[in-house]
Amino acid sequence: MNAATLDAESIRALFEHGYVVVRAFFSDDDLAVVRGDFEAVRRASPASGAELSSELRFDDPRVRRVRDRLDALAQAVASSRGQRALLPFTIGNYIQASEVSYGLHCDYGILSPSANAFKLWIPLVKPDPMLDGMTFVPMNKLREREPALARKIAGRGAAAIKNDTEVVLVGASIERSTLGASIRDLCETPEVRVGDVVVFRAQDTFHRSQEPDPASAGARRERVAWAFPIRMAGEVIHRRELFRGKAKREFLGRSSVATVLACSWQHRRESITYEELGAFEEQIRARRPGALALYYGAYAVEPLLWRS
Numbered sequence: 001m002n003a004a005t006l007d008a009e010s011i012r013a014l015f016e017h018g019y020v021v022v023r024a025f026f027s028d029d030d031l032a033v034v035r036g037d038f039e040a041v042r043r044a045s046p047a048s049g050a051e052l053s054s055e056l057r058f059d060d061p062r063v064r065r066v067r068d069r070l071d072a073l074a075q076a077v078a079s080s081r082g083q084r085a086l087l088p089f090t091i092g093n094y095i096q097a098s099e100v101s102y103g104l105h106c107d108y109g110i111l112s113p114s115a116n117a118f119k120l121w122i123p124l125v126k127p128d129p130m131l132d133g134m135t136f137v138p139m140n141k142l143r144e145r146e147p148a149l150a151r152k153i154a155g156r157g158a159a160a161i162k163n164d165t166e167v168v169l170v171g172a173s174i175e176r177s178t179l180g181a182s183i184r185d186l187c188e189t190p191e192v193r194v195g196d197v198v199v200f201r202a203q204d205t206f207h208r209s210q211e212p213d214p215a216s217a218g219a220r221r222e223r224v225a226w227a228f229p230i231r232m233a234g235e236v237i238h239r240r241e242l243f244r245g246k247a248k249r250e251f252l253g254r255s256s257v258a259t260v261l262a263c264s265w266q267h268r269r270e271s272i273t274y275e276e277l278g279a280f281e282e283q284i285r286a287r288r289p290g291a292l293a294l295y296y297g298a299y300a301v302e303p304l305l306w307r308s
């Protein structure tokens with residue numbers, strides 16, 4: 001579809017299939033500032049084989065137009081679920097295909113479990129619409145082929161698919177589950193051009209970097225995508241669920257767990273919303289002494305709180 005925001009049919013497709021491509025959402029001019037920011041971040045960062053993280057903020061006047069349009073899109077999806085979408089404070093990460101290539105995974109993190117969160121993936125440089133894009137295992141196909149597994153993952157997430165047949169699930173403990181057949185024949189790679197926006201449920205829809213074109217003998221072209229998650233303001237994170245299952249810790253990371261813990265201390269509650277978490281993260285970024293003291297305290301005690 002091609003629109004200023006998302007129509008009901010595309011939103012239905014997003015929740016049914018796990019992803020949707022919004023066509024020709026941006027003009028080349030719209031993305032010039034973000035592309036310039038990417039170039040500056042790349043110049044300042046040595047090649048590291050990792051995503052590049054931008055410090056440009058969504059409230060910077062230079063990205064206002066882009067922000068307003070993305071916000072309208074995000075709110076259209078969120079309001080269909082009775083939620084309000086939260087854009088991150090900084091604009092997110094840049095993913096260069098020459099540096100980064102992921103196998104099939106879900107973005108397991110503080111965002112999981114979340115019934116309604118999603119992610120935006122926006123190509124900035126992508127010379128060929130058919131190559132160097134994103135490959136998905138659509139939720140509807142997974143539901144048909146592996147209904148029990150699809151039920152376990154929906155809204156809760158998983159971690160990865162290994163060797164095309166083994167699924168790693170992260171719950172109270174790490175479970176490994178074997179697929180009846182190779183996942184490869186369920187995969188879809190949509191055609192995507194610069195100007196399009198891919199909206200997808202990163203937390204529970206398996207996705208990967210598209211495999212290189214066999215004709216290119218493994219070489220990856222210059223392709224740069226800009227990606228960031230959209231959280232739901234009113235969804236809740238429970239502290240007691242966070243610390244269940246030591247194995248989960250490696251997937252979450254000490255710093256994000258400490259941030260949730262410190263935020264729950266700040267609110268003197270066992271559970272916090274993503275909106276509260278976002279505001280707390282901003283206080284840390286602004287180096288507010290009260291928030292930093294809570295964060296360092298939480299970081300120190302975090303290893304002691306995990307139960308197996």
Ligand SMILES: O=C(O)CCC(=O)C(=O)O
Nearest residue numbers: 095102202208209225227
């Ligand atoms: O850009 C890519 O190749 C993969 C991106 C991805 O997996 C993500 O944004 O979650």
